[in-house]
Amino acid sequence: EAGVTQFPSHSVIEKGQTVTLRCDPISGHDNLYWYRRVMGKEIKFLLHFVKESKQDESGMPNNRFLAERTGGTYSTLKVQPAELEDSGVYFCASSQASAHNEQFFGPGTRLTVL
Amino acid sequence: SQKIEQNSEALNIQEGKTATLTCNYTNYSPAYLQWYRQDPGRGPVFLLLIRENEKEKRKERLKVTFDTTLKQSLFHITASQPADSATYLCALASSGGSYIPTFGRGTSLIVHP
Numbered sequence: 001e002a003g004v005t006q007f008p009s010h011s012v013i014e015k016g017q018t019v020t021l022r023c024d025p026i027s028g029h030d031n032l033y034w035y036r037r038v039m040g041k042e043i044k045f046l047l048h049f050v051k052e053s054k055q056d057e058s059g060m061p062n063n064r065f066l067a068e069r070t071g072g073t074y075s076t077l078k079v080q081p082a083e084l085e086d087s088g089v090y091f092c093a094s095s096q097a098s099a100h101n102e103q104f105f106g107p108g109t110r111l112t113v114l
Numbered sequence: 115s116q117k118i119e120q121n122s123e124a125l126n127i128q129e130g131k132t133a134t135l136t137c138n139y140t141n142y143s144p145a146y147l148q149w150y151r152q153d154p155g156r157g158p159v160f161l162l163l164i165r166e167n168e169k170e171k172r173k174e175r176l177k178v179t180f181d182t183t184l185k186q187s188l189f190h191i192t193a194s195q196p197a198d199s200a201t202y203l204c205a206l207a208s209s210g211g212s213y214i215p216t217f218g219r220g221t222s223l224i225v226h227p
């Protein structure tokens with residue numbers, strides 16, 4: 001069974017540009033989560049989808065970040081315009097049930113904003 | 115404010131010994147606590163979950179304890195192997211919330227042959 005996949009693995013952009021990250025969860029997982037790890041800090045929650053609906057987006061840093069999950073399958077996270085402080089590793093995870101089941105993480109997308 | 119603390123210094127041990135990692139927390143009412151393993155360039159991998167009403171959980175060479183009075187979890191790897199070298203993250207999910215885990219920064223474990 002394929003795990004969670006993320007694309008691209010690395011992205012280097014200039015401040016002010018737009019970047020779109022993609023996450024493909026494990027097939028059949030209704031729950032999809034985005035996290036971010038800024039260098040030297042802990043992994044922090046960004047938002048949670050149940051199917052195509054945003055269940056919790058309390059961790060989104062500001063309105064430059066837009067996440068979508070059309071059709072309840074893959075998800076995209078767009079940063080527009082990117083700022084220097086957006087650099088970090090963006091992880092996606094999926095799970096079968098939201099409460100206590102384990103989350104399966106993707107390998108992450110390393111975003112560098114210059 | 116809520117805090118999860120894991121030792122930032124790497125733990126170096128000899129192969130065959132037991133590795134013990136600590137996770138302390140403050141200002142949480144955790145419903146459960148999880149331990150993850152993370153290798154360089156990869157995402158975290160779930161290892162174990164222990165609920166607030168459980169004292170201990172085991173899985174193969176892994177053992178987790180959870181003391182809600184001390185606000186501490188210990189993670190043990192017995193008969194450690196060089197392949198166990200990785201960063202280990204603890205994560206808490208609070209009751210009364212959406213059960214989204216909050217992560218500590220992790221502790222690096224290095225097992226020497």
